[in-house]
Amino acid sequence: MxxxxxxxxxxxxxxxxxxxxxxxxxxxxxxVIVSMRSLEGQAAALLLAxxxxxLSGLDLGLTGRRLMHVExxxxxxxxxxxxxxxxxxxxxxxxxxxxxRGLSRALSIILTVNAAVLSTLALLETxxxxxxxxxxASLGLPARLVHLLFFLIRYQxxxxxxxxxxxxxxxxxxxxxxxxxxxWRSYGNLVGMLLVRSVERAERVxxxxxxxxxxxxxxxxxSQPMTRADAAFALVLFTVLAxxxxxxxxx
Amino acid sequence: xxxxxxxxFIELENVYVERAGVRVLDNVSLTLRAGDRLAxxxxxxxxxxxxxRTITGLQKATSGxxxxxxxxxxxxxxxxxxxxxxxxxxxxxxDQLFCPTVxxxxxxxxxxxxxxxxxxxxxxxxxxxxxxxxxxGERITRRLSGGEKRLVCLAGVLAMEPxxxxxxxxxxxxxAKHVEKLMTVLSSLDKSMIIVSHDxxxxxxxxxxxxxxxxxxxxxxxxxxxxxxxxxxxxxxGEDHA
Numbered sequence: 001m002x003x004x005x006x007x008x009x010x011x012x013x014x015x016x017x018x019x020x021x022x023x024x025x026x027x028x029x030x031x032v033i034v035s036m037r038s039l040e041g042q043a044a045a046l047l048l049a050x051x052x053x054x055l056s057g058l059d060l061g062l063t064g065r066r067l068m069h070v071e072x073x074x075x076x077x078x079x080x081x082x083x084x085x086x087x088x089x090x091x092x093x094x095x096x097x098x099x100x101r102g103l104s105r106a107l108s109i110i111l112t113v114n115a116a117v118l119s120t121l122a123l124l125e126t127x128x129x130x131x132x133x134x135x136x137a138s139l140g141l142p143a144r145l146v147h148l149l150f151f152l153i154r155y156q157x158x159x160x161x162x163x164x165x166x167x168x169x170x171x172x173x174x175x176x177x178x179x180x181x182x183x184w185r186s187y188g189n190l191v192g193m194l195l196v197r198s199v200e201r202a203e204r205v206x207x208x209x210x211x212x213x214x215x216x217x218x219x220x221x222x223s224q225p226m227t228r229a230d231a232a233f234a235l236v237l238f239t240v241l242a243x244x245x246x247x248x249x250x251x
Numbered sequence: 252x253x254x255x256x257x258x259x260f261i262e263l264e265n266v267y268v269e270r271a272g273v274r275v276l277d278n279v280s281l282t283l284r285a286g287d288r289l290a291x292x293x294x295x296x297x298x299x300x301x302x303x304r305t306i307t308g309l310q311k312a313t314s315g316x317x318x319x320x321x322x323x324x325x326x327x328x329x330x331x332x333x334x335x336x337x338x339x340x341x342x343x344x345x346d347q348l349f350c351p352t353v354x355x356x357x358x359x360x361x362x363x364x365x366x367x368x369x370x371x372x373x374x375x376x377x378x379x380x381x382x383x384x385x386x387x388g389e390r391i392t393r394r395l396s397g398g399e400k401r402l403v404c405l406a407g408v409l410a411m412e413p414x415x416x417x418x419x420x421x422x423x424x425x426x427a428k429h430v431e432k433l434m435t436v437l438s439s440l441d442k443s444m445i446i447v448s449h450d451x452x453x454x455x456x457x458x459x460x461x462x463x464x465x466x467x468x469x470x471x472x473x474x475x476x477x478x479x480x481x482x483x484x485x486x487x488x489g490e491d492h493a
Contacts (some may be wrong), residue, residue: 063415130351130391157393204346207309211339212411213331213363 011054012126019127019135021230025237026123030116032241039104042111042247048244049118058124063121070117074110081106129153155201163194259284259318260415260443261306261337266315268298268305275301277467279315283415288444290454292472293464299447300342302464306445307334320414335364337415338408342423344400351401353379353395354388368386376422378410379403382436398429405436416444422453 012021029052033045053063082090085102092098124132130153137146170186177183261283268276275298283289291299295356304310305317317324320335338360341347350356357375358368366374379385382402387395395403401421408416413434421437422430430453437444438457448454454461463472 128391149464150351151349153351154393158345201346204341204343205349207304208339208347209340209349209359211307211334211341212308212360212407213335214330214359217362 012058014056014123014125016229018138018224018226018230019131020130021226021233022123022127023132023139025233026120028241029119029123031111032244033115033119035245036112036248038248038251039108040178040251042108042115043246044244044247046111046115046118048240049115049122052117052122056126057126058122063118063125066121067114067117070113074113077109078106081109116199151205157206158201159194159198162197163190166190166193191220258321258357260287260320261445262316262318263306264316264318266305266317267313268301268310269276269313270301270310274467276305276312279469281462281469282444283445285414285443286459288446288457288459290458290461290472291445291447291464291476292449292451292454292461297464298467298474299464300419303419303445303447304340306417307337307339313438335360335411337424338413338416339376339417340404340408340421342419344397344404347404347407348392348395348400351391352388353384353392356392356403357410362406364411374410375406381409382406384456398425398432401425401429402433405433409440414443416440416442418444418446418448420448421446421470422448422450432487 003022017025031048033042033049036042036045053060062074082098082102083096085099085105087099087101089097090103120139131149133146133149133153134151137143167190170190175186259282261281263279263281266279267274267277277300279298281289281302291302301310305312306319308317308324308327320336322329324330324333336380339353346358350359352429354372354375357378358371361371361374362368375381376385376388379388382401382405384406387399387403392403394398405421416437418437421433425433434453434456443451444457446454458474461472
């Protein structure tokens, strides 16, 4: 989920659904995906995720770049698992034994993680963060966490801009990120300054809220009722997930 | 200083404020009556913002009396009522706009005053309509332009129907179009005001009297309204000057 509007121009058919339906659908999908037992089932889940992604009309390039963050984490796993898992070797490269179980484990993890991430992206990427927060609130997320999320949505872009302005101001005075003590000290000052400014901003926001009579209770808006489209989508999703589970257990 | 009629909304008497051992207000006395529009001018750091913060109790007076709406105010509880009746428009609109959407932000004050959701939203809509901004209601606050943000902030404080407006550099960083709009709205309002600003033309248009903050002290200042003969340096864009 991005807090920027970069990927929100697409006309996803999921936009017609209630945000709560999309959240619950994403949860259901991820639950079913991680409960796949066979490689075939996991592969089928990935195909399903890809189909959902196609349906959502997201920019594939941008989604791919976003996925790279996830793949980065998995590289280490991919290299280590086949080398360290016990059991018979599939083949050897010089002194290294590549374990058969390790290979299938690694493959299984790649399929599962990608299927889960892609289906979540397909369902939630285009969801406006504010609507996501409201949906979470009406699904019973504690009010305190919802407020934290609201403040994060409201102020992260300001904080980012403040950081960028500071970096630009540094560059305007000839700063270049070279590898020397001065560089690290400057980055330290930058982070420190951002922290100080955030605290000051938080204090001013708090004062502004008190000036408008805030006394601890946060008003939240009531949510809209679900529609027939939500019911239809839920039915389709349920059928597909049931088929997927059956296929997995038979494979 | 002329205005003597009308009830005193706000009275400071020999107020001192010290912050971290440094004096920021030095023996300040001031009276704001119904109908007053008081301009506060002065250099940066002279204590103008501190003056507004002291009136609303965000800054505690070290000594002296803050009297507002007929009562002496000391505790945070005392100041709660003051903050609703003397609404403070902050210098930085981003500090004030914290709700996701414009409508929710404008409804925030009325909800805190005890209105139910329906009534608060109606009040918010009516206030936005009064400012000619009803079309902004569903917009996400952080995506507004600077000028829109300032006007939505104003809607947020007007929705509480205050008697007094405390305006801290209201025209700061606004473009000419939004300055004009803000000025039109402010001069049409039948409310007492304290206006902190560097913008002399704005103060000349809006204020009924003026004080100057200098070295943390308040001294009388004169507003003058007479035709000027100026020498101007103009920037013209897109016009052909042969």
